[in-house]
Amino acid sequence: MKIGNVEVKVSIISIGVFVFFTLFLIVASLYSPEVRSNLIWLIPVLFMLLVIPVALNYMSRSQYAELEPEYERQAKTVRVKLINENMIGKIVRIDGVVERVHFQFLNRPQYSVADRSGAISVKMFTSPDEDIKVNDVVEVLGQVIRRYIVTGEPVVNCVSIRKKRAPVSNDD
Amino acid sequence: MTRSEGTIQSGSNNQRYLEFAIPISSFGATLIGVLIWQMGFEINFQFFSLGCVIGSCLLAYLAWIRPKKDIVALSTPIYAFIFFVVPTDYMSGLTLQLLYAISLTLLLIRLKHRFGMSHTAVSLGKELATPLKAYVEQNPDAFTGISPDAAHRAAMVISLFSTGEYGEAARVVTAITGQQEIPTAFPYLTRAFEIVHEHAIILEQSLPRPETYQTFLPEDEYLLANPQHLEYSEDRKFDTTFDNALLLLFSVAWNNAPADRLHLLTCQQFILKLLAE
Numbered sequence: 001m002k003i004g005n006v007e008v009k010v011s012i013i014s015i016g017v018f019v020f021f022t023l024f025l026i027v028a029s030l031y032s033p034e035v036r037s038n039l040i041w042l043i044p045v046l047f048m049l050l051v052i053p054v055a056l057n058y059m060s061r062s063q064y065a066e067l068e069p070e071y072e073r074q075a076k077t078v079r080v081k082l083i084n085e086n087m088i089g090k091i092v093r094i095d096g097v098v099e100r101v102h103f104q105f106l107n108r109p110q111y112s113v114a115d116r117s118g119a120i121s122v123k124m125f126t127s128p129d130e131d132i133k134v135n136d137v138v139e140v141l142g143q144v145i146r147r148y149i150v151t152g153e154p155v156v157n158c159v160s161i162r163k164k165r166a167p168v169s170n171d172d
Numbered sequence: 173m174t175r176s177e178g179t180i181q182s183g184s185n186n187q188r189y190l191e192f193a194i195p196i197s198s199f200g201a202t203l204i205g206v207l208i209w210q211m212g213f214e215i216n217f218q219f220f221s222l223g224c225v226i227g228s229c230l231l232a233y234l235a236w237i238r239p240k241k242d243i244v245a246l247s248t249p250i251y252a253f254i255f256f257v258v259p260t261d262y263m264s265g266l267t268l269q270l271l272y273a274i275s276l277t278l279l280l281i282r283l284k285h286r287f288g289m290s291h292t293a294v295s296l297g298k299e300l301a302t303p304l305k306a307y308v309e310q311n312p313d314a315f316t317g318i319s320p321d322a323a324h325r326a327a328m329v330i331s332l333f334s335t336g337e338y339g340e341a342a343r344v345v346t347a348i349t350g351q352q353e354i355p356t357a358f359p360y361l362t363r364a365f366e367i368v369h370e371h372a373i374i375l376e377q378s379l380p381r382p383e384t385y386q387t388f389l390p391e392d393e394y395l396l397a398n399p400q401h402l403e404y405s406e407d408r409k410f411d412t413t414f415d416n417a418l419l420l421l422f423s424v425a426w427n428n429a430p431a432d433r434l435h436l437l438t439c440q441q442f443i444l445k446l447l448a449e
Contacts, residue, residue: 076338077378079411084442090336093378116408118445144336152241 001054006062009127011107014053021046057107060126064159071141071159081117085154087144092156094120095164098136111161113140121147121155128161137164187237190230194280198227198273202266209262217265221256224272228252231276235283242287245279298437300426301444307397308423314395315427318358322348323428326361326421327436329368333418334442342372360392361424367417381410388416395420397447415446 001008025042028035035042075093083092096115103110111122111132122140132138142158201223208215228248235245255268300308315323325348332341345365367386373379388396397419398412422443425432 075378076336076375078336078375081411081415081445082333082336082375082442084334084445086334086439086442087336092336117411148241148243151236153239 003058004062006058006065007129008054008058008061009107010050010053010057011127012105014050018046018050021049053107057126064126068141068160071143075141079117080113080115080120083120083144083154083156085146088146088154090144092142092144094122094140094156096138096140098132098134098138101132101134111138111140111158113138113156121153122158122161123155124158124161128158130161130163132161132163138162139164187234190234191280191284194227194230194234195273195277197223197230198269198276199223201226202269202273205269206266214262216259217262218256218259221252221265221269221272224269224276225249225252225256227273227276231280231283234280235287238283238287238289240287242279242283245283245287248276248279300437300440303447304422304440304444307419307447308426310423311395312427315358315424318361318424318428320429320431322361323425324432326365327425327429327432329365330418330422330425330439330443331435333368333372334439338372338376342369342376345369345372360388360395360420363388363392364417364420364424367413368421371414371417381407385410385413387413395423419443419446 001010025035025039025046029039071091074091076091077093077095080094080096083094094113094115096113096119098111099114099119100112101109107127109124109128109132111124112119113122114120122142123145139160139162140156140158141160142156144154145157146152147155201220204223205215205217205220209217228251231245232247232249235242252272255272260268299305325344328344329341332338332344345368349362349365349369363386367388370382370386374381393399396416398416400409400412404412422436422439426436
Protein backbone atom coordinates (compact mmCIF):
# COMPACT_ATOMS: atom_id res chain seq x y z
CA MET A 1 0.00 0.00 0.00
CA LYS A 2 1.38 3.42 -0.97
CA ILE A 3 0.59 6.63 0.94
CA GLY A 4 2.16 9.60 -0.85
CA ASN A 5 5.67 8.50 -1.71
CA VAL A 6 5.88 6.06 1.16
CA GLU A 7 5.33 2.35 0.65
CA VAL A 8 3.55 1.22 3.82
CA LYS A 9 3.82 -2.39 4.94
CA VAL A 10 1.59 -3.94 7.58
CA SER A 11 3.10 -6.80 9.56
CA ILE A 12 1.53 -10.23 9.42
CA ILE A 13 1.03 -10.01 13.20
CA SER A 14 -1.16 -6.90 12.85
CA ILE A 15 -3.20 -8.59 10.12
CA GLY A 16 -3.48 -11.72 12.27
CA VAL A 17 -4.71 -9.70 15.26
CA PHE A 18 -7.26 -7.93 13.07
CA VAL A 19 -8.54 -11.17 11.54
CA PHE A 20 -8.73 -12.87 14.96
CA PHE A 21 -10.79 -10.09 16.54
CA THR A 22 -12.98 -9.75 13.44
CA LEU A 23 -13.88 -13.44 13.62
CA PHE A 24 -14.34 -13.17 17.37
CA LEU A 25 -16.67 -10.20 16.92
CA ILE A 26 -18.71 -11.96 14.22
CA VAL A 27 -19.17 -15.05 16.39
CA ALA A 28 -19.92 -12.99 19.50
CA SER A 29 -22.45 -10.81 17.68
CA LEU A 30 -24.26 -13.91 16.36
CA TYR A 31 -24.76 -15.26 19.87
CA SER A 32 -25.03 -12.12 21.99
CA PRO A 33 -27.61 -9.35 21.44
CA GLU A 34 -25.59 -7.19 23.85
CA VAL A 35 -22.58 -7.33 21.50
CA ARG A 36 -24.83 -6.54 18.51
CA SER A 37 -26.07 -3.40 20.24
CA ASN A 38 -22.47 -2.24 20.71
CA LEU A 39 -21.35 -2.88 17.11
CA ILE A 40 -21.55 0.84 16.36
CA TRP A 41 -18.36 1.43 18.33
CA LEU A 42 -16.86 -2.08 18.22
CA ILE A 43 -16.44 -2.00 14.40
CA PRO A 44 -14.50 1.32 14.36
CA VAL A 45 -12.33 0.01 17.24
CA LEU A 46 -11.69 -3.14 15.21
CA PHE A 47 -10.53 -1.07 12.25
CA MET A 48 -8.25 0.91 14.55
CA LEU A 49 -6.35 -2.34 15.07
CA LEU A 50 -5.36 -2.05 11.42
CA VAL A 51 -5.20 1.73 11.10
CA ILE A 52 -2.82 2.29 14.04
CA PRO A 53 -0.07 -0.08 12.77
CA VAL A 54 -0.44 1.40 9.27
CA ALA A 55 -0.09 4.94 10.67
CA LEU A 56 2.92 3.98 12.79
CA ASN A 57 4.58 2.28 9.84
CA TYR A 58 3.91 5.30 7.63
CA MET A 59 5.40 7.66 10.21
CA SER A 60 8.53 5.58 10.82
CA ARG A 61 9.14 4.95 7.14
CA SER A 62 8.71 8.59 6.17
CA GLN A 63 11.06 9.56 9.00
CA TYR A 64 13.66 7.06 7.79
CA ALA A 65 13.24 8.33 4.22
CA GLU A 66 14.05 11.85 5.45
CA LEU A 67 17.13 10.63 7.32
CA GLU A 68 18.53 8.63 4.44
CA PRO A 69 20.10 11.48 2.38
CA GLU A 70 21.81 12.86 5.48
CA TYR A 71 23.17 9.41 6.37
CA GLU A 72 24.22 8.93 2.76
CA ARG A 73 26.23 12.15 2.99
CA GLN A 74 27.89 11.42 6.33
CA ALA A 75 28.48 7.67 6.13
CA LYS A 76 31.95 6.22 5.75
CA THR A 77 32.36 2.84 4.13
CA VAL A 78 34.02 0.54 6.64
CA ARG A 79 34.82 -3.12 7.03
CA VAL A 80 32.83 -4.87 9.75
CA LYS A 81 36.07 -5.54 11.61
CA LEU A 82 36.69 -1.82 12.09
CA ILE A 83 33.41 -1.30 13.95
CA ASN A 84 34.07 -1.26 17.67
CA GLU A 85 32.62 0.26 20.82
CA ASN A 86 34.68 3.45 20.44
CA MET A 87 32.65 4.13 17.28
CA ILE A 88 29.28 4.37 19.06
CA GLY A 89 27.30 7.14 17.38
CA LYS A 90 29.27 7.09 14.11
CA ILE A 91 27.43 6.76 10.83
CA VAL A 92 28.73 3.93 8.68
CA ARG A 93 28.12 2.13 5.43
CA ILE A 94 28.86 -1.56 5.17
CA ASP A 95 28.71 -3.84 2.16
CA GLY A 96 28.14 -7.50 2.79
CA VAL A 97 26.07 -10.62 2.51
CA VAL A 98 22.99 -11.28 4.62
CA GLU A 99 23.64 -14.40 6.68
CA ARG A 100 20.51 -14.41 8.84
CA VAL A 101 17.20 -12.58 9.04
CA HIS A 102 15.06 -12.43 12.19
CA PHE A 103 11.77 -10.76 13.21
CA GLN A 104 10.82 -9.72 9.68
CA PHE A 105 7.22 -10.69 10.45
CA LEU A 106 7.17 -8.02 13.19
CA ASN A 107 8.32 -5.27 10.79
CA ARG A 108 11.39 -4.96 13.04
CA PRO A 109 13.91 -6.99 11.04
CA GLN A 110 17.28 -7.89 12.42
CA TYR A 111 19.97 -9.06 10.01
CA SER A 112 23.38 -10.56 10.40
CA VAL A 113 25.50 -9.00 7.67
CA ALA A 114 28.97 -10.33 6.93
CA ASP A 115 31.82 -9.10 4.81
CA ARG A 116 35.24 -10.68 4.36
CA SER A 117 36.39 -9.35 7.75
CA GLY A 118 33.51 -10.51 9.96
CA ALA A 119 29.80 -10.29 10.74
CA ILE A 120 27.69 -7.75 12.59
CA SER A 121 24.12 -7.47 13.74
CA VAL A 122 22.05 -4.91 11.84
CA LYS A 123 18.82 -3.80 13.52
CA MET A 124 16.05 -1.94 11.79
CA PHE A 125 13.08 -0.43 13.60
CA THR A 126 10.81 -0.32 10.56
CA SER A 127 10.31 -2.38 7.42
CA PRO A 128 12.95 -2.02 4.67
CA ASP A 129 12.16 -0.74 1.17
CA GLU A 130 13.06 -4.07 -0.36
CA ASP A 131 12.41 -7.62 0.70
CA ILE A 132 15.81 -8.72 2.00
CA LYS A 133 16.57 -12.42 2.15
CA VAL A 134 19.46 -14.61 3.26
CA ASN A 135 22.40 -14.53 0.79
CA ASP A 136 21.39 -11.17 -0.66
CA VAL A 137 24.32 -8.84 -1.25
CA VAL A 138 23.41 -5.58 0.46
CA GLU A 139 24.57 -2.10 1.30
CA VAL A 140 23.68 -1.01 4.83
CA LEU A 141 23.56 2.59 6.03
CA GLY A 142 23.23 3.17 9.73
CA GLN A 143 24.54 4.34 13.04
CA VAL A 144 26.70 2.30 15.41
CA ILE A 145 24.81 1.79 18.67
CA ARG A 146 25.00 -0.59 21.60
CA ARG A 147 22.75 -3.63 21.40
CA TYR A 148 20.75 -2.62 24.49
CA ILE A 149 21.16 1.18 24.11
CA VAL A 150 23.41 1.63 27.19
CA THR A 151 25.15 -1.73 27.20
CA GLY A 152 26.02 -4.65 24.95
CA GLU A 153 28.23 -5.05 21.90
CA PRO A 154 28.16 -2.60 18.97
CA VAL A 155 25.46 -3.18 16.36
CA VAL A 156 24.26 -1.08 13.42
CA ASN A 157 20.98 0.78 13.78
CA CYS A 158 19.99 0.59 10.13
CA VAL A 159 18.32 3.44 8.28
CA SER A 160 18.58 1.87 4.86
CA ILE A 161 19.36 -1.61 3.56
CA ARG A 162 19.47 -2.06 -0.19
CA LYS A 163 20.27 -4.96 -2.44
CA LYS A 164 23.39 -4.41 -4.49
CA ARG A 165 23.44 -5.57 -8.06
CA ALA A 166 27.20 -6.07 -8.21
CA PRO A 167 28.38 -8.93 -6.02
CA VAL A 168 30.93 -8.27 -3.26
CA SER A 169 34.30 -9.84 -3.89
CA ASN A 170 34.17 -13.50 -3.10
CA ASP A 171 37.36 -14.62 -1.46
CA ASP A 172 39.19 -16.70 1.04
CA MET B 173 50.50 -13.77 42.11
CA THR B 174 50.15 -10.11 41.06
CA ARG B 175 47.64 -7.78 42.69
CA SER B 176 45.53 -7.79 39.53
CA GLU B 177 45.51 -11.61 39.35
CA GLY B 178 44.61 -11.75 43.05
CA THR B 179 41.66 -9.42 42.51
CA ILE B 180 40.44 -11.49 39.56
CA GLN B 181 40.78 -14.73 41.56
CA SER B 182 38.84 -13.27 44.48
CA GLY B 183 36.19 -11.89 42.09
CA SER B 184 35.84 -15.32 40.50
CA ASN B 185 35.33 -16.96 43.93
CA ASN B 186 32.69 -14.37 44.86
CA GLN B 187 30.86 -15.13 41.65
CA ARG B 188 30.93 -18.84 42.38
CA TYR B 189 29.32 -18.16 45.78
CA LEU B 190 26.68 -16.00 44.09
CA GLU B 191 25.95 -18.76 41.57
CA PHE B 192 25.40 -21.24 44.39
CA ALA B 193 23.29 -18.70 46.26
CA ILE B 194 20.71 -18.54 43.44
CA PRO B 195 19.27 -22.09 43.75
CA ILE B 196 19.95 -22.15 47.50
CA SER B 197 17.96 -18.98 48.18
CA SER B 198 15.13 -19.72 45.75
CA PHE B 199 14.62 -23.40 46.68
CA GLY B 200 15.73 -22.87 50.31
CA ALA B 201 13.20 -20.18 51.20
CA THR B 202 10.36 -22.28 49.74
CA LEU B 203 11.60 -25.35 51.64
CA ILE B 204 11.71 -23.39 54.89
CA GLY B 205 8.14 -22.27 54.19
CA VAL B 206 7.03 -25.87 53.70
CA LEU B 207 8.73 -26.94 56.96
CA ILE B 208 7.12 -24.08 58.89
CA TRP B 209 3.70 -25.01 57.50
CA GLN B 210 4.33 -28.68 58.41
CA MET B 211 5.04 -27.53 61.95
CA GLY B 212 1.61 -25.96 62.05
CA PHE B 213 2.52 -22.27 61.67
CA GLU B 214 0.36 -21.17 58.76
CA ILE B 215 2.19 -17.97 57.83
CA ASN B 216 1.27 -16.29 54.52
CA PHE B 217 3.19 -18.42 52.00
CA GLN B 218 3.84 -15.37 49.84
CA PHE B 219 6.61 -14.30 52.27
CA PHE B 220 8.70 -17.31 51.26
CA SER B 221 8.82 -16.08 47.66
CA LEU B 222 11.45 -13.65 48.92
CA GLY B 223 14.07 -16.32 48.17
CA CYS B 224 13.03 -16.34 44.50
CA VAL B 225 13.12 -12.53 44.39
CA ILE B 226 16.64 -12.52 45.86
CA GLY B 227 17.69 -15.30 43.43
CA SER B 228 16.35 -13.22 40.51
CA CYS B 229 18.31 -10.16 41.63
CA LEU B 230 21.50 -12.22 41.97
CA LEU B 231 20.97 -13.72 38.50
CA ALA B 232 20.41 -10.25 37.04
CA TYR B 233 23.61 -9.06 38.73
CA LEU B 234 25.60 -11.98 37.28
CA ALA B 235 24.15 -11.18 33.83
CA TRP B 236 25.01 -7.50 34.23
CA ILE B 237 28.71 -8.05 35.01
CA ARG B 238 29.28 -10.09 31.86
CA PRO B 239 30.55 -8.33 28.74
CA LYS B 240 27.87 -10.15 26.70
CA LYS B 241 24.48 -9.33 28.23
CA ASP B 242 21.61 -11.79 28.59
CA ILE B 243 18.40 -9.78 28.42
CA VAL B 244 16.34 -12.71 29.78
CA ALA B 245 18.44 -13.06 32.95
CA LEU B 246 18.55 -9.29 33.33
CA SER B 247 14.77 -9.03 33.34
CA THR B 248 14.08 -11.79 35.92
CA PRO B 249 13.59 -9.35 38.87
CA ILE B 250 10.71 -7.78 36.94
CA TYR B 251 9.11 -11.20 36.46
CA ALA B 252 9.68 -12.03 40.12
CA PHE B 253 7.79 -8.89 41.07
CA ILE B 254 4.94 -9.65 38.65
CA PHE B 255 4.59 -13.27 39.80
CA PHE B 256 4.93 -12.78 43.53
CA VAL B 257 3.32 -9.41 44.19
CA VAL B 258 -0.14 -11.03 44.26
CA PRO B 259 -0.97 -13.00 47.45
CA THR B 260 -1.49 -16.72 46.80
CA ASP B 261 -2.63 -19.67 48.89
CA TYR B 262 -0.30 -22.46 50.03
CA MET B 263 -0.57 -24.95 47.15
CA SER B 264 -0.52 -22.52 44.23
CA GLY B 265 2.22 -20.46 45.94
CA LEU B 266 4.34 -23.56 46.48
CA THR B 267 3.91 -24.68 42.84
CA LEU B 268 4.69 -21.21 41.49
CA GLN B 269 7.79 -20.81 43.68
CA LEU B 270 9.15 -24.26 42.79
CA LEU B 271 8.61 -23.69 39.07
CA TYR B 272 10.19 -20.27 39.35
CA ALA B 273 13.21 -21.68 41.26
CA ILE B 274 13.67 -24.36 38.56
CA SER B 275 13.48 -21.66 35.86
CA LEU B 276 16.10 -19.54 37.65
CA THR B 277 18.44 -22.53 37.90
CA LEU B 278 18.00 -23.30 34.19
CA LEU B 279 18.61 -19.64 33.32
CA LEU B 280 21.76 -19.68 35.45
CA ILE B 281 23.07 -22.72 33.52
CA ARG B 282 22.16 -20.99 30.25
CA LEU B 283 23.92 -17.81 31.35
CA LYS B 284 27.11 -19.68 32.20
CA HIS B 285 27.15 -21.66 28.97
CA ARG B 286 25.92 -19.14 26.42
CA PHE B 287 27.06 -15.80 27.75
CA GLY B 288 30.63 -16.60 28.73
CA MET B 289 32.68 -15.44 31.63
CA SER B 290 32.23 -12.24 33.59
CA HIS B 291 34.49 -9.26 33.03
CA THR B 292 38.21 -9.90 33.26
CA ALA B 293 41.10 -7.49 33.60
CA VAL B 294 41.30 -7.61 29.80
CA SER B 295 37.63 -6.82 29.14
CA LEU B 296 37.79 -4.10 31.81
CA GLY B 297 40.71 -2.55 29.96
CA LYS B 298 43.25 -3.02 32.75
CA GLU B 299 45.74 -5.22 30.93
CA LEU B 300 46.54 -6.54 27.47
CA ALA B 301 45.02 -9.80 26.25
CA THR B 302 47.50 -12.67 25.97
CA PRO B 303 47.86 -12.74 22.14
CA LEU B 304 48.29 -8.98 21.96
CA LYS B 305 50.74 -9.00 24.85
CA ALA B 306 52.75 -11.73 23.12
CA TYR B 307 52.84 -9.66 19.93
CA VAL B 308 53.92 -6.35 21.52
CA GLU B 309 56.62 -8.12 23.54
CA GLN B 310 57.83 -10.10 20.53
CA ASN B 311 60.50 -7.70 19.26
CA PRO B 312 61.27 -5.10 21.94
CA ASP B 313 64.78 -4.45 20.57
CA ALA B 314 63.43 -3.48 17.15
CA PHE B 315 61.76 -0.42 18.68
CA THR B 316 64.66 0.80 20.81
CA GLY B 317 65.52 4.34 19.84
CA ILE B 318 62.12 5.41 18.54
CA SER B 319 61.35 8.77 20.13
CA PRO B 320 58.50 8.98 22.65
CA ASP B 321 57.04 11.72 20.48
CA ALA B 322 56.81 9.50 17.39
CA ALA B 323 55.38 6.72 19.59
CA HIS B 324 52.84 9.17 21.01
CA ARG B 325 51.79 10.08 17.47
CA ALA B 326 51.37 6.38 16.75
CA ALA B 327 49.10 6.12 19.81
CA MET B 328 47.09 9.09 18.55
CA VAL B 329 46.63 7.44 15.16
CA ILE B 330 45.42 4.21 16.82
CA SER B 331 42.97 6.16 18.95
CA LEU B 332 41.64 8.14 15.96
CA PHE B 333 41.18 4.97 13.92
CA SER B 334 39.32 3.22 16.71
CA THR B 335 36.87 6.13 16.92
CA GLY B 336 36.40 6.28 13.14
CA GLU B 337 38.08 9.70 12.78
CA TYR B 338 39.91 8.73 9.61
CA GLY B 339 40.33 12.25 8.21
CA GLU B 340 41.95 13.43 11.44
CA ALA B 341 44.17 10.33 11.49
CA ALA B 342 45.36 11.15 7.96
CA ARG B 343 46.19 14.71 9.08
CA VAL B 344 48.20 13.46 12.09
CA VAL B 345 50.19 11.07 9.88
CA THR B 346 50.85 13.83 7.33
CA ALA B 347 52.20 15.99 10.15
CA ILE B 348 54.58 13.25 11.31
CA THR B 349 55.88 12.21 7.91
CA GLY B 350 55.96 15.83 6.67
CA GLN B 351 58.12 16.99 9.59
CA GLN B 352 60.38 13.95 9.21
CA GLU B 353 60.05 13.09 12.90
CA ILE B 354 60.76 9.42 12.30
CA PRO B 355 64.47 8.54 12.41
CA THR B 356 65.77 6.96 9.21
CA ALA B 357 66.87 3.93 11.24
CA PHE B 358 63.25 2.79 11.35
CA PRO B 359 62.09 2.60 7.72
CA TYR B 360 59.37 0.08 8.64
CA LEU B 361 57.78 2.72 10.87
CA THR B 362 57.67 5.21 8.01
CA ARG B 363 56.09 2.52 5.83
CA ALA B 364 53.51 1.71 8.54
CA PHE B 365 52.55 5.39 8.78
CA GLU B 366 52.32 5.67 4.99
CA ILE B 367 50.10 2.59 4.75
CA VAL B 368 47.85 3.91 7.49
CA HIS B 369 47.72 7.32 5.77
CA GLU B 370 46.65 5.74 2.48
CA HIS B 371 43.90 3.73 4.20
CA ALA B 372 42.75 6.72 6.25
CA ILE B 373 42.11 8.67 3.04
CA ILE B 374 40.36 5.72 1.41
CA LEU B 375 38.11 5.25 4.45
CA GLU B 376 37.41 8.96 4.88
CA GLN B 377 36.38 9.35 1.24
CA SER B 378 34.81 5.86 0.93
CA LEU B 379 37.01 5.09 -2.07
CA PRO B 380 37.48 1.64 -3.59
CA ARG B 381 40.72 -0.27 -3.24
CA PRO B 382 43.38 1.20 -5.57
CA GLU B 383 45.09 -1.00 -8.14
CA THR B 384 48.49 -0.37 -6.57
CA TYR B 385 48.94 0.39 -2.91
CA GLN B 386 51.58 0.77 -0.20
CA THR B 387 52.91 -2.43 1.32
CA PHE B 388 55.57 -3.59 3.74
CA LEU B 389 58.83 -4.96 2.41
CA PRO B 390 59.86 -8.61 2.86
CA GLU B 391 62.48 -7.55 5.47
CA ASP B 392 59.68 -6.14 7.67
CA GLU B 393 57.91 -9.48 7.91
CA TYR B 394 59.37 -10.48 11.27
CA LEU B 395 57.61 -7.44 12.79
CA LEU B 396 54.18 -8.13 11.35
CA ALA B 397 51.40 -9.78 13.32
CA ASN B 398 49.38 -11.35 10.51
CA PRO B 399 51.26 -13.26 7.82
CA GLN B 400 50.34 -12.57 4.19
CA HIS B 401 49.47 -15.81 2.42
CA LEU B 402 49.95 -16.18 -1.31
CA GLU B 403 46.46 -17.59 -1.77
CA TYR B 404 44.85 -14.45 -0.36
CA SER B 405 42.80 -12.38 -2.78
CA GLU B 406 44.03 -8.88 -3.54
CA ASP B 407 41.29 -7.39 -1.33
CA ARG B 408 42.36 -9.48 1.60
CA LYS B 409 46.03 -8.69 1.07
CA PHE B 410 45.11 -5.02 1.08
CA ASP B 411 43.18 -5.41 4.37
CA THR B 412 45.90 -7.50 6.01
CA THR B 413 48.54 -4.90 5.11
CA PHE B 414 46.46 -2.26 6.84
CA ASP B 415 45.80 -4.44 9.90
CA ASN B 416 49.53 -5.15 10.19
CA ALA B 417 50.38 -1.45 9.93
CA LEU B 418 47.96 -0.53 12.74
CA LEU B 419 49.21 -3.42 14.89
CA LEU B 420 52.80 -2.36 14.33
CA LEU B 421 51.95 1.21 15.35
CA PHE B 422 50.19 -0.16 18.45
CA SER B 423 53.30 -2.15 19.34
CA VAL B 424 55.55 0.90 18.85
CA ALA B 425 53.25 3.07 20.96
CA TRP B 426 52.98 0.44 23.72
CA ASN B 427 56.74 -0.04 23.96
CA ASN B 428 57.87 3.55 23.54
CA ALA B 429 55.10 5.71 24.99
CA PRO B 430 54.33 4.31 28.46
CA ALA B 431 52.28 7.41 29.30
CA ASP B 432 49.81 6.46 26.55
CA ARG B 433 49.29 2.88 27.71
CA LEU B 434 46.05 3.61 29.58
CA HIS B 435 44.67 5.23 26.47
CA LEU B 436 45.87 2.36 24.28
CA LEU B 437 44.06 -0.09 26.55
CA THR B 438 40.76 1.60 25.68
CA CYS B 439 41.43 0.72 22.03
CA GLN B 440 42.30 -2.89 22.83
CA GLN B 441 39.03 -4.47 21.65
CA PHE B 442 39.46 -2.78 18.28
CA ILE B 443 43.11 -3.83 17.95
CA LEU B 444 42.36 -7.39 19.06
CA LYS B 445 39.91 -7.77 16.19
CA LEU B 446 42.69 -6.86 13.77
CA LEU B 447 44.95 -9.45 15.34
CA ALA B 448 42.41 -12.24 15.14
CA GLU B 449 43.06 -13.31 11.58
